[in-house]
Amino acid sequence: MIKKILIANRGEIACRIIKACKEMKIRTVAVYSEVDSNSPHVLMADQAVDIGPANPLESYLNFDKIIKAAKDTNSEAIHPGYGFLSENGDFAQHVQDSGLIFIGPDPGTIKSMGDKAESKQMMIKAGVPTIPGSDGELTGNIDAIARDIGYPLMVKAAAGGGGKGMRVVKHSDDLESAIDAAKNEARNSFGNDTLILEKFLDNPRHIEVQILGDKKGNIVHLYERECSIQRRHQKIIEESPSPAITNKLRNEMGKAAVKAAKAANYSNAGTVEFLYQNGDFYFLEMNTRLQVEHGITEMVCGIDIVKWQIRVAEGEPLDFSQKDVKQRGHAIECRVYAEDPSRDFLPTPGLIRKMILPEGSGIRNDVGVSEGQEITSDYDPLLAKVVVLDSCRNSAIDRMDYALSNFVILGLITNQPFLRDIMNNDSFRKAQFSTNFIEDNFQDWDFDLIPPEVLAVALLGTKSVSTSKKSRASRDPHSPWSNRGGWRQGV
Helix, strand or coil: CCCEEEECCCHHHHHHHHHHHHHCCCEEEEEECHHHCCCHHHHHCCEEEECCCCCHHHCCCCHHHHHHHHHHCCCCEEECCCCCCCCCHHHHHHHHHCCCEECCCCHHHHHHHHCHHHHHHHHHHHCCCECCECCCCCCCCHHHHHHHHCCCEEEEECCCCCCCCEEEECCHHHHHHHHHHHHHHHHHHHCCCCEEEEECCCCCEEEEEEEEECCCCCEEEEEEEEEEEEECCEEEEEEECCCCCCHHHHHHHHHHHHHHHHHCCCCEEEEEEEEEECCEEEEEEEECCCCCCHHHHHHHHCCCHHHHHHHHHCCCCCCCCHHHCCCCCEEEEEEEECEEHHHCCEECCEECCEEECCCCCCEEEEECCCCCCEECCCCCCEEEEEEEEECCHHHHHHHHHHHHHCCEEECCCCCHHHHHHHHCCHHHHCCCCCCCHHHHHCCCCCCCCCCHHHHHHHHCCCCCCCCCCCCCCCCCCCCCCCCCCCCCCCC
């Protein structure tokens, strides 16, 4: 049995993992950069190790420092969370070669699923529906391949994710320049400029299926999540079940996800992502890690995914089968970011002067920040996730609106009012949306000030916190704050 785990991450997900470990009576080790020394995950863990400067390359992305911290603290395993090194097959291999347990899938699986060309070939062979396009790495007569696929099409980097190295091409005249731009961005972002071509789906929904497998070959799916509400390929609202699909299609997608996982010899937690349009679904990619939005699956299925990640890593087989997994109720998650939606989601780092979390039946808060903490532009802007569960979708939407109305963060602008407006949008409530929802409905959205009565209540007991610290440009190559403009301080 694992007795001590080092969490190679920060923020909300580090706190989430630490909570699961505490319930399992497992000791925890946090790692932190110099700007995170007083962060909640550091204070929650049994031990904490300073791994260097804010620059992720010198801290959270540094193999040697993380392995050394694990060894120095007599940790037996490393949990990577999501982001940073969670989908780095070389890191997973390095962990195993160091005599430690990597809480995640096999390094070879991570590498093969991280290559979009290789993973697509694997899915085609396994009989999983894929988007029409090149079968693998883009070579040969590219113009002819593009004509066969048909315009519009998508030029896509084979490595990485997060919308990097992707270009929509509507006309043949634009193909060459799109390929050059995608190659450049992919090379700079991932060190790999391999591309694939796919048919561009102009109005799809983004639906993913959570899978869980043990080391004995048992794999189950924990049903689907609707992830279509996103901006710049970044999800901001997720829900389960998806309101777009029938039970018949739900079962088909679940079976396809399990088939994909078996083809990849998958163990531990993972997610198979699909695009859905006009009654058909297509494999998009497999995320070989814990997803940000895993909480809504936990709410509707009653299964603690993080705990099962640890149990599987210990060699424990799943103690339930597919017939035992049921969806109950409807769950919604909203991601609260330090950003201003009225200014093209411009980052808003600053000091959290006051924070009030919503309370009540069916409300879950996954939070990685605290009052008095400076939110810098060094890392991802996610502050918290608000998750609700209710008996049906309409009731869940109402509960989320209530929760968001009682979620207050003072000191910096967040997207919380924007999230509330989505909850009250007619198209959202009718489930009539695609991945283009925000672009189609909120192009001219403007920031509404927090009502004075809310501010008055929140400011009672507010700490006096200095706001003299200077902002810094992001040094995280994967951060949406990279190479962006300045910021403004809120109330």
